[in-house]
Amino acid sequence: MIEFNDVNAALTLLTSSLDAWIWLIPGLAIGLFFGAMPGISITMAMAIFLPMTMYMDFLPSIIFLTAIYTAAGFGGSVPAVLMNIPGTSSAVATTFDGYPMSRAGRHNEALGVALAASVIGTLFAYILLMFLIAPVSRVVLKLGPLELFAVAVWGMLLLGSLTGRSMSRGLLAGAFGVLVGTMGMNTAGHLRNPLELPWLFDGVPVIPAMMGLLAASQLIGLITTDYLIEDEASRKISLKKIIGGMRLALTHPTIILRGSVIGVLVGTIPGVGSSISNLLSYSETKRNAHDADTFGTGNPKGVIAAESANSSSEGGAMATMLALGIPGGGATAILLAAFAMQNIVGGPSFIANNKDIVYAIIFANFAQAVLLLGIGLGFVYIAGYVVRVPLRYLIPSVLVVSTFGAYAIEGNAAGPITLVVFSVIGWAMVRYGYPVAAAVVGLLLGSLLEQNLIRTNQISGGDFIGYAMERPIALVIFALMAISMALSALAKHRRKSRLANLPDQSM
């Protein structure tokens, strides 16, 4: 599985000159800063610095961009924990328990947990990548639209486990999100633009809508509150507690391992990647936990599950990108662009001819993960001060920064308008007990679901069942989904009976 001659060559490449290393720390710092800025995605951070890499050699340029990628992935969890703003779709599940932890005064611990889980997830993913890059690339080639549809449906069914007190409201929020996500021109060329607005041709702007549903809606609801954390004593920033949080993450190796494996495997699937892996990992952890009822109210296990999965997805996406030359998402597309700028074509021939460079990239990512631990610790210490800012200042300031981000993403007023509309919808949904996260997942997956369903329909000629019988991987995914849902239902039922048998201690 590992070719030692190439490993030696990679180590020689990395140790023969400082060029590869001097960009590592700046890359991490840039990634952390941009990842933590609401409205600036990993892709945007990498795109801004892509032109700089034209003046670098190939290896330093890739190491610089992957350092931004790694750090921005973790950076996104900082606003997710502190302000319920997921910087990227991959940090959605981090908000579920990270933000309630913050509101309960456990922000130091939550940030420490997220940092440790991210670092271990990244390390684990690249170790796996080192061993599995060749076999993984063979499997990914076999995935068709039905398999991608199956994975997306699995993501949607997770809504059942994400819902709060009412399953019907959760499913309604999810279905509403899916329908919003299908607006605009579909892959078959049908234009659905009910409001007849030119900027809806490409669909509803997803990032501003997501920011509105998850973040701005919460901020509006906090208008009568003075601080994110009401208790003054709990507002302190404590390095000791952050490190305590990191230690806490280490006490849950199974959750980290499960999250990392899910992250790597789902991360390899183009177009799906980290936006689903964090939800899958969260849901699986919740299903297996004895304290599943406390998920969503500030259980650190939820943060560990989400962060280990989204950071390890990077390794999976890199596997697909390096092995097949297929970008799994925006970030890997930029890496491929960096390859092209250096006149290098990614894909099977790149791996076959340049295994030393592939191993060098993997080793450099080990170093990135270790360095991220130190730099990230300093960063979260500073970022943690946000809980000490009175909400009367924080609310308008974050709304303005989010609006700037929404405008920058869309390049016109469509971004800010989408942000406002979805803030109001999100606020109303939160108020009446609808899980906005379900609507966000639907929004993210709507077009992916439709696109793969149309392709499956075209390939199968309408005979879905006959076609599915010829696709063993799809059958395995559907079977896993059914088993996972059945186990979830069973676990829920058992919890309910256990609670019903408890003596009434309420009030």
Next chain:
Amino acid sequence: MEEKSGRIVVMWGHLLLLAFIAGSILYYWLDARAVSLRPNNLILVQPTAILALLLVLAVVPQCFPRLSEEEIERGTEPLSHFARIGALIASFTAFALSLETIGFDVATWLFMIVGLYICGERRWWLNLIFSTVFTVLLIYGYGAIIPFPFPLSIL
């Protein structure tokens, strides 16, 4: 089974939200059908819309819960709370709509002043200083990071 005591309450806000969701879904479904009736257009939208409308019907009864007097009292919020939320939403909407017309700098400064006041900052001098410093830092800071030209009037 023990019957819950109390009286039935109509949650008008929840009903309004459901009406909005159902109305939007119905409108979108009909609009999609008007575009084309081919499977490639309706393969996902139609079944999802039908499912969503059925779910709306399932949720409607939840808008009429039976609550005890204590629960009703606990759930009642002062009107001033809603007035502040309404004012914040209105000013946020005005901010988003005016960005390109009056410029990001002026719109941000005005929204910050109004937003801070609505959120509870009553010291005018502090409000003005913070809004001005925040606007200047944000315009120059964000402008340095994002190469996108934000329309400006003064800065």
